[in-house]
Each structure stands twice: as structure tokens, then as C-alpha cells.
Amino acid sequence: MSVKIDKDKCIFCGACVGVCPVMALRLNNDRIEWDADKCIYCGNCEKICPANAIKVEKK
Amino acid sequence: MMTDYDVIVVGAGPAGSIAAREAAKKGAKTLLIERKKEIGAPVRCGEGIGVEHIKGMDIELTKNDYASVINGARLVSPDLKNNITVRTEQSKGYVLDRKSFDKHLAMEAGRAGADVMVKTEVIDVIKDKDNKVKGVKVVSGILEASSDHTNNDVYDITCNVLIAADGAESRVARMAGVGINTIRPLSEYDSGYEYEMVNVDCDDLIELYFSNEYAPRGYLWIFPKGKDSANVGVGIGGDKSDNGIFAKKYLDEWIKGPMHERFKHAQPVAIKGGLIPVGSSLDRLVADGFMVIGTAAHQVDPIHGGGIGLAMKSGLMAGAVAGDAINNNDYSESFLKRFENMWNEKLGPKLKKRLLLRKAVEQLNDNDFNSIFNTLDDNDINLLLEGKYKGVALKVLKNRPQLLKSLKALIV
Structure with missing residues (x-):
């Protein structure tokens, strides 16, 4: 399982950070950092992203 | 116990800078912390604000702070065949230049006596043995300026009152672990995407376009920044956004589709976007030694999704209460609740109605x-x-x- 953030599409707005219930995402200037240890793969980040830059791979 | 500061404010947006200014004005030793290296950039919103939100804030807008003066609003029907134009005192406003405006507000905090640290990120909230908020753990890129903290880019800064003004990401309240949950269902957010564009003919009105086809559970907007430039954006309901169905797609299809004539020469000069908590303010805004304000507290107008005006109001109230708390040597939840009560009294009924x-x-x-x-x-x-x-x-x-x-x- 993993969360893939497409750096080409991402506009670093932090929308995903705001809806992540476990604070597994962090906006760091021009980078979204994802913490695999915290992530619960709920999919909120993928759904809310205004730029379609996040894919949650559950397999 | 001696602390480094009386009040620490995290986030130098409109809420945080006004809060820091007000606390400093009351004589509190205040620190304003901003993660980014430049306050105000990058911009993440439509930048519109009503005139009445500026009044009573004790701010002298400079010519750099706004791009255009707005004299009303035009609402447009989904089929684009009808529109209603309102030109009233209440619909007058500005399209700000947030880069300049936000920096201006932070400068006012500095002028009032607050310390300001940019390029400094809060990575945790620290607490004492009684589990009371006592300050923040930061990573800072401006160490050389601070003689107390050499050779160590991660360190603690203590305070008696911590104010979380970190916007829609709203992580500080959650880091604090004081029982204030800032996460709501996706239906209580909008997902926004916006271009700043040139070669868009504009007059002195903001334009709002209603359309379930192009902005499900939201709207599209054209906010003029000049005669031929504008912020052009969309906000869609958070529960309408999904994998493969997203704000940018709606905006692009609208610009190229039904609005093609208007935008045929338009060129984007900036991309902006973000999360808009549109549900309603958090019920609980304070804990012992802790306050959450502005967009971090979901204090956004439920009708148009505007947050700047309410953020400043929130900052004004919270900063003053924090200052009073310091002067009364009482940082308890029950004292800080004055802010929560003030918010509910002054804005609760109006926002509920909206x-x-x-x-x-x-x-x-x-x-x-x-x-x-x-x-x-x-x-x-x-x-x-x-x-x-x-x-x-x-x-x-x-x-x-x-x-x-x-x-x-x-x-x-």
C-alpha cells in the first residue's frame, strides 16, 4: 500500500493536509510529505485534491 | 514559571497577524511564527473581501494592498441567460493583493511590538507534566538571528498562551491534543482551484456563476484584479470531489466550454488552490493556554466561502483576550473562554442563519x-x-x- 503524490500536478495547496485525520501529510514548501507509519489509507486526500495529484494504492 | 513569551501565534495570515498585534498592544510579549520564507506567498484564495470587514480593524489599506475596488456583485444563472446585479454598500469591497496585504498585517504586528519569525515551522506542541500547553517545538531556518539557539535547528519556545492560526491545514490544534478536533466530513469542505488570468475583460463587479454541472455544490467566480485581469476559480463540494473528478477539471471545462468567448485570449499567470472549510465554526475554540482562530477554526462564511474578514475578526477578539489573560495572570480555559463566548455572541446567530x-x-x-x-x-x-x-x-x-x-x- 502506498500514497503517490504526482509532483507535476501538485500545486502545494495543502488541501490534503487539512482533511488527513491522522496527520500523515505535511506541506513543506514545494513538497507534500507522506508518513507511511501514520497513514490509514482512508482516501480523503485523494478525493479532496483539486488537482487530481494524489493516488492511494490500497493493494 | 518564566516562559520565553507570553503569547505565541502560529501562522501569519490575517487571523494570526491581527491576533499578534492585539496581544502585543496589550503589553504581552508576543511571538508570531510563519512557516513560509515570505509572508503572503504563495496565495491560496480568491482574495475578495467586503468593505465592512476592513472597518473596525484599525488598518489603513495602502494602494499596494488591493488590486481593485469592487462596487457590487453579479450573480449568473447556470444557463448563462440571466443575471442579477447588486450594487449596495454591503456588496462593496476589494480584491486584495494578499502578498502585500498579509505582509502589511504582519508588519503591523511587528510595529506593535511582536517578534516575528519567518521560515520557522511548528512541528509539535509541548506540554507540561499536567498536560497543559506550554509552547511549541520548531524547526527554524533563521537560527543565526537568534543568539540563544545556536547550532540546533530544532528547539522549544515556551509561552503561556498558544494561538493556532495555521489556516485550513489546521494541524496545530491537533498537535496540541487538547480535545479540539479540526477534522470534519468531506461534505463540510470545498475544494478550490483558481487561475489568475490576463486578457479577461472585467468591470467593477465580482461575478458568481451558479452551476451544478460545472461547480457541484459550489460556484465559479471571476474576481477582477484590474480592467483586463482576474482571479478565475471554482469551489466544489468536498464530497463531490473524487478520484478523477476534481476542481481543476471543472474549471478547465468551464473556461473552454460555455465561457469560451469570454476567455478566448485569457492567459494564466498564476495557479492557486486550496481547502475551504465551509461547515461552520468549531464549537470549542479554547483550552487551558490554547486558542484556535480563523480558518483553522473553520471560521469561514458559509455562503461565499470567504475567510479573510472573519479571520481578522477572530484575531481581533482572540488577541485581545490573550493579552487580558496575560495581564490577569490567568491562562485557564475558563478565562480564554471569553473569546469563544464573544465569537458566539457576535457572529454565531448570523453565521448560523447564513x-x-x-x-x-x-x-x-x-x-x-x-x-x-x-x-x-x-x-x-x-x-x-x-x-x-x-x-x-x-x-x-x-x-x-x-x-x-x-x-x-x-x-x-
Whole structure:
């Protein structure tokens, strides 16, 4: 399982950070950092992203 | 116990900078922390604000702070065939230049005596052995400026009152672990995407376009920044956004589709976007030694999604209460609750009423909207903006009785 953030599409707005219930995402200037240890793969980040830059791979 | 500061404010947006200014004005030793290296950049919003939100804030707007003066609003029907233009005192405002405006507010905090640290990120909230908030752990890129903390880029800064003003990401309240949960269901957020564009003919009105087809549970906007430039954006309901269905796609299709004529020469010069918590303010805004304000506390207008004005109001109240707390040597939740009570008293009923209108409007489909635009005039829109729903709802129902269920809440 993993969360893939497409750096080409991402506009670093932090929308995903705001809806992540476990604070597994962090906006760091021009980078979204994802913490695999915290992530619960709920999919909120993928759904809310205004730029379609996040894919949650559950397999 | 001696602390490094009386008050620490995290986030130098409109809420945080005003809060820091007010706390400093009350004599509190105040620190304003901003993660980014430049306050105000990058911009993440439409930048519109009503004139009445600037009044009473003790801010002298400079010419750099705003891009344009707005004299009203034009609402446009989904089929683009009808529009209603309102030009009232209440609909006057500015499209700000947030880069300049936000920096200006932070400067005012500095002038009032607050310390300001940019390029400094809060990575945790520290607490004492009684589990009370005692400060923040930061990573800072401006160490050389601080003689106390050499050779160590991660360190603690202590305070008696911590104010979280970190915007829609709202991580600081969650880091604090004081029982304030800032996460709501996706239906209580909007997902926004916006271009700043040139070669877009504009007049002195903000334009709002209703469309379930191109902005489900939200709207599209053109906010003029000049005669030929504008912020052009969309906000869609968080529960309408999904993998492969996203704000940018709606905006692109709208610009290239029904709005092609207007935008045929338009060129984007910036991309902006972000999360808009549109549900309603958090119920709990304070804990012992802790406050959460502005967009971090979901204090956003439920109708238009604007947050700047409410953020400043929140900052004004919270900063003053924090300053009073320091002067009274009482940082308890019960003292800080003065802020929460003040917010609920002054803005609670108004925002609740506006949420009611939003909930009703959310249930309308594009045929409903098209019909309503045929029925209503500018005076009706003014009444709605003033919170006088009943007469307008009845007028709509005369033509469209099938909306009774959706509009019922506006009649009682």
C-alpha cells in the first residue's frame, strides 16, 4: 500500500493536509510529505485534491 | 514559571497577524511564527473581501494592498441567460493583493511590538507534566538571528498562551491534543482551484456563476484584479470531489466550454488552490493556554466561502483576550473562554442563519436556479444577504412549489 503524490500536478495547496485525520501529510514548501507509519489509507486526500495529484494504492 | 513569551501565534495570515498585534498592544510579549520564507506567498484564495470587514480593524489599506475596488456583485444563472446585479454598500469591497496585504498585517504586528519569525515551522506542541500547553517545538531556518539557539535547528519556545492560526491545514490544534478536533466530513469542505488570468475583460463587479454541472455544490467566480485581469476559480463540494473528478477539471471545462468567448485570449499567470472549510465554526475554540482562530477554526462564511474578514475578526477578539489573560495572570480555559463566548455572541446567530441559506441552496438543481433567476431581482438578493429569507422564499415558491421541501427552513 502506498500514497503517490504526482509532483507535476501538485500545486502545494495543502488541501490534503487539512482533511488527513491522522496527520500523515505535511506541506513543506514545494513538497507534500507522506508518513507511511501514520497513514490509514482512508482516501480523503485523494478525493479532496483539486488537482487530481494524489493516488492511494490500497493493494 | 518564566516562559520565553507570553503569547505565541502560529501562522501569519490575517487571523494570526491581527491576533499578534492585539496581544502585543496589550503589553504581552508576543511571538508570531510563519512557516513560509515570505509572508503572503504563495496565495491560496480568491482574495475578495467586503468593505465592512476592513472597518473596525484599525488598518489603513495602502494602494499596494488591493488590486481593485469592487462596487457590487453579479450573480449568473447556470444557463448563462440571466443575471442579477447588486450594487449596495454591503456588496462593496476589494480584491486584495494578499502578498502585500498579509505582509502589511504582519508588519503591523511587528510595529506593535511582536517578534516575528519567518521560515520557522511548528512541528509539535509541548506540554507540561499536567498536560497543559506550554509552547511549541520548531524547526527554524533563521537560527543565526537568534543568539540563544545556536547550532540546533530544532528547539522549544515556551509561552503561556498558544494561538493556532495555521489556516485550513489546521494541524496545530491537533498537535496540541487538547480535545479540539479540526477534522470534519468531506461534505463540510470545498475544494478550490483558481487561475489568475490576463486578457479577461472585467468591470467593477465580482461575478458568481451558479452551476451544478460545472461547480457541484459550489460556484465559479471571476474576481477582477484590474480592467483586463482576474482571479478565475471554482469551489466544489468536498464530497463531490473524487478520484478523477476534481476542481481543476471543472474549471478547465468551464473556461473552454460555455465561457469560451469570454476567455478566448485569457492567459494564466498564476495557479492557486486550496481547502475551504465551509461547515461552520468549531464549537470549542479554547483550552487551558490554547486558542484556535480563523480558518483553522473553520471560521469561514458559509455562503461565499470567504475567510479573510472573519479571520481578522477572530484575531481581533482572540488577541485581545490573550493579552487580558496575560495581564490577569490567568491562562485557564475558563478565562480564554471569553473569546469563544464573544465569537458566539457576535457572529454565531448570523453565521448560523447564513448556513441555513447555504443548506437550502445546496439542494437546488440547475433548472431550479434558472427558474429562480427569472423570478428574483436585485432587491431580493439584498434581502437574502441581509438574512431576510421568508418573503424571497415565498416568491420563489409561487413559481416553483416543488421546492417547498428544500426551502421550508427559510420560511419558518
